Amino acid sequence: MQPTLELAGPTNLLARFLRGRKWYGAEWYMTVTGGLIVIVVLTLTVVSFLTPNLAPYDPEVRSGDPFTAPSAGHIFGTDQLGRDILSRIMYGAQIVLQVAALSATFSLVTGVPLGLMSGYVGGRLDRALSLVMDSIYSFPGLILAIALAALLGAGVLNIAIAIAVVYVPIFFRLVRGQVLSIKEQLYVEAARSLGAKGRTVLWQYIFPNVIPSIVVVFSLNIADAIITEAGLAFIGLGVDPSRPDWGYDIFRGRSELAGGRWWPVTFPGLAIALVALGFSMFGEGLSEILNPKLTES
Amino acid sequence: MTEPLLEIRDLIVEYPTRRGLVRAVDRVTLTIPRGKVVGLVGESGCGKSTMGMAVLRLLRPPGRIVGGEVVFEGRNLLELDEEAMRQLRGARISMIFQDPMTCLNPLQRISDHIVETIRTHEPEVSEDAARQRAAALIDRLGIAKDRLDDHPHQLSGGMRQRVMIGLALTLNADLIIADEPTTSLDVIVEAQFLDLLRELQKQFGLTILLITHNIGVVAELADQVAVMYAGELVELAEAGPLFARPLHPYTQGLLHSVPNIKLADDHLEVMKGSPPSLLDPPAGCKFHPRCPFVMERCKTEEPELREVEPGRWASCWLYP
Numbered sequence: 001m002q003p004t005l006e007l008a009g010p011t012n013l014l015a016r017f018l019r020g021r022k023w024y025g026a027e028w029y030m031t032v033t034g035g036l037i038v039i040v041v042l043t044l045t046v047v048s049f050l051t052p053n054l055a056p057y058d059p060e061v062r063s064g065d066p067f068t069a070p071s072a073g074h075i076f077g078t079d080q081l082g083r084d085i086l087s088r089i090m091y092g093a094q095i096v097l098q099v100a101a102l103s104a105t106f107s108l109v110t111g112v113p114l115g116l117m118s119g120y121v122g123g124r125l126d127r128a129l130s131l132v133m134d135s136i137y138s139f140p141g142l143i144l145a146i147a148l149a150a151l152l153g154a155g156v157l158n159i160a161i162a163i164a165v166v167y168v169p170i171f172f173r174l175v176r177g178q179v180l181s182i183k184e185q186l187y188v189e190a191a192r193s194l195g196a197k198g199r200t201v202l203w204q205y206i207f208p209n210v211i212p213s214i215v216v217v218f219s220l221n222i223a224d225a226i227i228t229e230a231g232l233a234f235i236g237l238g239v240d241p242s243r244p245d246w247g248y249d250i251f252r253g254r255s256e257l258a259g260g261r262w263w264p265v266t267f268p269g270l271a272i273a274l275v276a277l278g279f280s281m282f283g284e285g286l287s288e289i290l291n292p293k294l295t296e297s
Numbered sequence: 298m299t300e301p302l303l304e305i306r307d308l309i310v311e312y313p314t315r316r317g318l319v320r321a322v323d324r325v326t327l328t329i330p331r332g333k334v335v336g337l338v339g340e341s342g343c344g345k346s347t348m349g350m351a352v353l354r355l356l357r358p359p360g361r362i363v364g365g366e367v368v369f370e371g372r373n374l375l376e377l378d379e380e381a382m383r384q385l386r387g388a389r390i391s392m393i394f395q396d397p398m399t400c401l402n403p404l405q406r407i408s409d410h411i412v413e414t415i416r417t418h419e420p421e422v423s424e425d426a427a428r429q430r431a432a433a434l435i436d437r438l439g440i441a442k443d444r445l446d447d448h449p450h451q452l453s454g455g456m457r458q459r460v461m462i463g464l465a466l467t468l469n470a471d472l473i474i475a476d477e478p479t480t481s482l483d484v485i486v487e488a489q490f491l492d493l494l495r496e497l498q499k500q501f502g503l504t505i506l507l508i509t510h511n512i513g514v515v516a517e518l519a520d521q522v523a524v525m526y527a528g529e530l531v532e533l534a535e536a537g538p539l540f541a542r543p544l545h546p547y548t549q550g551l552l553h554s555v556p557n558i559k560l561a562d563d564h565l566e567v568m569k570g571s572p573p574s575l576l577d578p579p580a581g582c583k584f585h586p587r588c589p590f591v592m593e594r595c596k597t598e599e600p601e602l603r604e605v606e607p608g609r610w611a612s613c614w615l616y617p
Contacts, residue, residue, distance in 0.1 A: 184357075186399040192355055193394075194414050194464055195387030204413070208404045 020289070027288035034281025041275050045093040055087035059244045063087075067261050077263035079253060085263060088244040089271050095239050096246055096275070099160050100225040104218055106164035111171025112214060118172070119179025120202050130176070137169035145228055149237040156239050163228050167221050174217055178210045212290035219283030223276045230272050246272050302331040302504045303352070303390075303472055308365035310344070310351050319575045321347045321360070323528040326602070329472070334498060334505045336519030336536070338512060338551065340572050344528040345508045349474045352506070353392060354382050369472070388418045391465035395477040397458035401449035407435065407460055408445045414467050434463045438493070455486035459493065466497065476508045491517050512555045516540055524548045527573055527583040530602055533610040544611040546588045582614065590615055 021028045048054045056074075057063040062082040063074075070077040076085035118129040136144070148162035182188065188205050196205070232238060233247025241248060246268040253264025310322035322344045329335045337345050350356045352367055354374065367374040369390065374382065386392075394400045401410060411431035415422055422430075432442050438459045440452075449457055458478065465473050478494070479487040495518060498505060507519055515522055515536070522539045524532040524547065532545040543549045550568040570587040573579050579586055585595040594614050605616035 186394055186396055187402045189355065190392070190394055190400040190461070190464075191402070193353055193386055193392035194467075195383050195385070195417055196413070197383065197417065200413065200417065204405070205402050209402075 024289050027285045029285075030281050031285030031289060034278050034283070034285055037274060037278030038282050041093065041278060042097070044090065045097055048090045049094055055084075055090045057084035057087045059083060059087040059091040060242070067256070067264075069261075070263055076267040079249065079264045080256065085249075085267050088249060089246065089268055092244040092246045092249065092268065093271070093275070095156070095243060096226055096229050096272075098156055099163065099229045099239065100222045102156065102160035103163035103167065103225045103229075104221040106160060107167040107171050107221060108214065108218055110164070111168040112175050112210075114168075115172040115175025116179055116202065116207065116210075119176040120183065120206065126176075129172070133169040133172045136165065137173070139166075141166045142228060142231055145232060146235065146237060149232050154238065154240055159229065159232060159237070159239050162232070163225050166228070167224065170221065171214070171217060174213055175210055178213055179206055182206050182209050213287075216283050216287040216290060219279050219286065223279035223283065226272065226276045226279065300331055301328045302370065303329040303506070304366070304368040305329075305348070305352070306366040306368065308348065308351060308367065309363040310347050310356065310360060311363045312360045314359075314576070317576045320578075321528055321575060322351065324365070325525070325528075325530050327523055327530065327533070329504060329506055330521075331471075331504055332502045333520040334503075334507055334518050336507045336509065336515035336522045337525060338509060338515050338522060339525035340510060340551075342572055342575075343525045345510075345525055346476050348525075349392065349476045349506065349508050352474060353386055353390060355386075384418065387414055387465075387470065388468045389470055390472045390474065391468075391470040393458075393461050393465050393473060393475040393478045396481050397454050397461055398481065400461050401457055403449055406446045406448055407431075407452070410460070410464060411435075411467055414464055418468050430467075434467060435460065438463050454482060455489065458482060458486075458490055462494070462497070466501070466503075469501065472504045472506065474506045474508065477510070478507075479509070479511065479514055487514075494518065512551060524551070527578060528575060529583065529612065530610075531584065531612050533602065535608060538609060544605060544609060544616060545584075545613050546590055546615070547584050550587075550589075582612075 024031075060083065063084050064078045064082050066078060066080050066082045068074050068078040068082070074084050074086065076089065078084055079088070114129055114133075118126045145162050145166050148165055149159055152158035152162055183206065188201060191201055191205050230247035230250070233245045234251045236248075236251070238245045238248045249268045250265050250272075253261075253268070256262075256264055305325060305327045307324045307326055308322055309320065309324060312319040312321055325344075325348065327335070327337075327348075337348065339345050347356065347360065350360075351362055352369075352374070354362070356362070362375060365375075369385075374385070377385070401407075405413075408428060408431050411434060412424065412427040415427040415430060416424070428445075432445055435445060436442050440456055440459060444452065444456070449460075452460065475494075479490055482490060491514065494505070497503060498518075505518070507515060509515060519536045522532075522534060522536050523530055524545065526547050532539070532543065532548045534544075539548065540552065543552050550566070553566040554568055556565060568587060573583055573586065579596075580599075581597045582588070582595040582600055585591045588595065592614060598614070600612040600614050602610050602612040603616075605611050605613075
């Protein structure tokens with residue numbers, strides 16, 4: 001029994017949602033846990049953005065002695081300039097999530113239409129686009145992102161673009177592959193035999209059947225982009241060195257580990273791991289539920 | 298004979314493959330009179346379905362029509378541009394497919410399918426009017442009206458097949474090409490389906506090209522029967538005489554391999570061998586390696602489809 005997509009009343013929807021636990025078991029728990037992490041992180045970020053006083057201290061101003069160990073006053077301790085790490089993590093989330101969401105969106109709006117066109121039209125266009133995409137795909141992702149980030153310079157938009165380029169081929173290949181297989185489905189042939197226009201076939205028969213996979217890959221892509229952004233910031237190609245940034249904070253805290261000061265590195269690291277884990281669990285679980293055939297993306 | 302609705306003349310369809318050119322339909326000439334059911338039978342892979350798709354010009358690449366004419370109401374369809382052809386599909390000629398489980402878009406409601414088909418061809422019809430027509434249509438097909446907004450997976454195979462017929466009939470198409478319409482249905486549903494098709498055929502005076510390997514289905518419905526073997530037409534006749542006394546040895550073999558409840562003789566003969574590879578068809582008559590009456594002549598000379606008796610056509614050297 002596949003899940004139905006019919007619109008239901010809110011209570012019905014909640015009942016369905018809970019019933020999913022019995023149908024899908026482990027995948028359901030994975031999706032829900034991942035989804036909860038994502039929701040909590042997003043809510044905290046948005047709220048702390050809207051109400052600047054939510055964080056205990058100003059993240060860019062000294063609020064205690066340098067390298068205060070985690071204590072009641074500074075739950076996560078302070079860094080080498082005496083700034084509160086918890087507050088820095090809360091503000092840092094804004095940058096990392098902005099970059100990740102923007103870059104995943106850029107990849108999606110470029111990769112999906114190109115993949116649709118390539119798969120549906122076929123022929124020379126398909127060969128040319130596939131060649132370009134495969135060339136990008138064959139670069140090591142982080143190296144390409146570093147090169148682009150160095151080329152474009154700092155700034156949320158630039159870093160997002162640098163990361164997006166790396167992930168465009170993932171959407172492209174996914175969508176193209178799906179279009180190629182859906183194109184051969186009998187219902188597409190049947191629609192043609194009834195005189196459906198090419199446009200109708202593409203947008204009403206092929207595209208909606210690709211959406212579930214796109215949603216899954218989008219979520220996994222955000223997880224990847226978060227790690228890539230942190231990686232870029234770590235080597236100094238961040239958005240803006242003066243603003244709190246998880247990756248950059250780890251970079252500055254790393255030399256303190258030898259002196260036994262573990263907190264400036266550990267807490268931003270945990271934040272990255274938690275958020276990336278949330279998005280990827282959500283995506284993987286969703287992928288098992290929506291599309292059991294999609295094993296690799 | 299009534300006026301012809303569709304005339305296929307010397308149709309040739311070829312598939313280029315890595316190992317050579319496959320001629321899937323070889324100079325087939327077939328006339329479908331208005332209001333009649335013409336059965337097209339033959340084993341799997343003999344070119345029946347390819348013919349059906351060729352008429353609608355929906356052959357899957359790399360298949361292509363190399364020669365011949367497909368004349369529908371006086372117009373050669375092979376000369377129409379793609380847009381004119383698209384307008385014809387569904388409105389004048391439509392198709393029923395083999396597998397009702399996969400022939401509907403899983404993400405669209407039944408109503409969406411029908412409304413979309415109506416509005417594609419008659420853009421001036423409003424959404425509401427189209428919906429009312431859709432409701433009337435599925436009611437006539439014996440599906441409760443409250444199933445109109447169901448998705449395909451909520452319907453049974455038989456119901457989906459009826460929806461598919463409904464779609465084919467939505468715009469009162471003149472010609473229905475039914476490609477193995479009962480193959481994936483169980484016998485009970487098949488019987489219901491055939492009753493429905495016969496009833497609709499009478500009611501609307503439909504012209505149907507019934508493509509099937511199931512002799513029983515053809516015997517139920519067809520007025521005329523065309524038998525295909527290895528891409529060629531080997532026998533053509535009215536259904537009654539053909540079933541009473543098949544002329545071509547291939548037709549005889551086909552009929553003998555089906556159990557007949559009316560015959561005391563329960564002996565079933567199985568035809569030897571299998572259809573030839575179309576990459577490298579045998580010389581002479583393509584059926585000669587399997588033919589029980591094979592003569593020397595059959596191995597070298599290819600027989601043409603000729604009228605061997607009034608109203609009966611066969612391509613076989615047994616009937617000089």
